[in-house]
Amino acid sequence: DTCSFKSGDCLRVSVRAFLPPGASTNGNEAALLTVELNIKDGEKVKVRSIKPATLTSANYSIWAGGETNRWAEADFFVRIPPTVFKKGLIKVYVWNPPRQDLIIDDMVVEQWRKRD
Numbered sequence: 001d002t003c004s005f006k007s008g009d010c011l012r013v014s015v016r017a018f019l020p021p022g023a024s025t026n027g028n029e030a031a032l033l034t035v036e037l038n039i040k041d042g043e044k045v046k047v048r049s050i051k052p053a054t055l056t057s058a059n060y061s062i063w064a065g066g067e068t069n070r071w072a073e074a075d076f077f078v079r080i081p082p083t084v085f086k087k088g089l090i091k092v093y094v095w096n097p098p099r100q101d102l103i104i105d106d107m108v109v110e111q112w113r114k115r116d
Helices: none
Strands: 010-018 032-039 044-050 071-079 088-095 103-112
Touching: 010 032, 010 088, 032 071, 044 071, 088 103
Parallel strands: none
Antiparallel strands: 010 071, 010 103, 032 044, 032 088
């Protein structure tokens, strides 16, 4: 889809995810929820990622204490830089080269803007 951005806008990216029983919570084997911002010629301006399966702080974990076998939500914000908001491409995806067992559902990308 196409949307219009202004300087200072942010994206909020969220997913619901499920880590099956026995799945690894090792950070080196974790899938990444990724936002990639590119300018028109394909040059990457910014890439931000989180590892939904390995957030272990009780305040931030989508699986409290790293527990498996439960659904939870992970989200984060990315500020849109001026080089992207005029004519750029935004990609949001789950990057999983280690092939971590993980079920992703309800991926949402929202545009956030400060009120004037």
